[in-house]
Amino acid sequence: MGLFDMLSMSASALTAERQRAEVTxxxxxxAETTHTAAGGPYVRKEVVFSATGASPFRSVINQVxxxxxxxxxxxxxxxxxxxxxxxxxxxxxxxxxxxENGMVNYPAINPINEMVDLMGxxxxxxxxxxxxxxxxQMIQESIDILKSS
Amino acid sequence: MSTFSSLQQLQGYLQVVTDRQQQxxxxxxxxxxxxxxxxxxxxxxxxxxxxxxxxxxxMQPASQEETGLIERPDxxxxxxxxxxxxxxxxxxxxxxxVQLVKSQFHTLLTAIKxx
Numbered sequence: 001m002g003l004f005d006m007l008s009m010s011a012s013a014l015t016a017e018r019q020r021a022e023v024t025x026x027x028x029x030x031a032e033t034t035h036t037a038a039g040g041p042y043v044r045k046e047v048v049f050s051a052t053g054a055s056p057f058r059s060v061i062n063q064v065x066x067x068x069x070x071x072x073x074x075x076x077x078x079x080x081x082x083x084x085x086x087x088x089x090x091x092x093x094x095x096x097x098x099x100e101n102g103m104v105n106y107p108a109i110n111p112i113n114e115m116v117d118l119m120g121x122x123x124x125x126x127x128x129x130x131x132x133x134x135x136x137q138m139i140q141e142s143i144d145i146l147k148s149s
Numbered sequence: 150m151s152t153f154s155s156l157q158q159l160q161g162y163l164q165v166v167t168d169r170q171q172q173x174x175x176x177x178x179x180x181x182x183x184x185x186x187x188x189x190x191x192x193x194x195x196x197x198x199x200x201x202x203x204x205x206x207x208m209q210p211a212s213q214e215e216t217g218l219i220e221r222p223d224x225x226x227x228x229x230x231x232x233x234x235x236x237x238x239x240x241x242x243x244x245x246x247v248q249l250v251k252s253q254f255h256t257l258l259t260a261i262k263x264x
Contacts, residue, residue, distance in 0.1 A: 003167060006174040013178035020181075049182040073175025075182055124180055127229060131177050134240045138170070141247045145254070 003142065005073075006135040012052075012074040013128040019077045020047045021121040024114050031109040034097045041097075042107045044083035052076045083108065152257050156250065161199030163246045165192065170239040172212050176227050177236070184224035187232070188212040 023045050033042035052074045085108040093102030169190040179185040190212050218226040 002171075006171050009171070009174050009178045013180075017181070049179075051179050051182050051185050073171070073178060075178045120181070127177055127180065127233065130233070131174050131236060134170070134236055135174065138167075138240060138243050141244055145247060145250055 003135060003139045007132060008057075009073050009075075010128045010132045010135065012076060014125060014132070016047075016049055016075050016077045017121050017125040017128065020049075021118060021125070023047050023080060024117045024121060027109055028111060028114045028118075030107060031111060031114075032106065034095070034104055034106060041087045041105045042109075044085065044107055044109050045080050046083055047077050048079045048081060049075055050078040152253055156253050158199060159246055159250050159253065162196065163243065163250075165190070165195040165199060166239050166242045166246060168195070168212075170236070170243070173232055173235050173239065176232050177229075180225070180227045180229060180232075182225060185227065186225075187215045187218060187227045189215045189235075 027044050030042040036042055087105035088108050089103045090106055091102055092098055092104045095104045098104050169192060172188055172190050176187045176189075215226070218228055218231075220226040
């Protein structure tokens, strides 16, 4: 309850969308990576979002003051999962990562999918940024009541 | 109607608008959450409660799921256009309420100053 909760909810969404864009960028950057520390080619990552309750600060305040708990409304990145799609094999006998048949495993990453995902994250980020502006303006207006007219 | 009772009603109005704005912000935050269903606050019902002077349920706004929205394949039914529209609407409603509060205080000040 309150104008400042709106800011924390939008902030959680901004964080989640930024992390989504980061993971997508990592996928794009590693589209041709055949060698990783864990062995084998790079595995495409995907994010999972989930809805959560209010900010921890607000929850504790309401618990102490015996106020009702506010509506659940924030979002968080709950986990980053590996894409189970098998790697793409290309015939490159000269490569140090080639197997005995001369095949090299490449990550199954389609740049078009990643770009669309990146655009989606960017648009959602914009939308939440405008929600932040709206909340900021409302807070400013409330403060302006104090100004003598 | 005295200045103070209209101020109290205006406070209730601002509270309802803030609650609705918060619900819309939450919908916007969850625009990419699979399985999330958008919620909204029944503005008219809440305002009726405020005008009737019954403040017993003020702390807990009744948010309900929006109906008639098309669900995407991931089970999420938040409509971005609709949410941004309501965001702009509640913002202006809030501005109106604040201006009315200011004018009430201005009236009060005029009475005090005996001008």
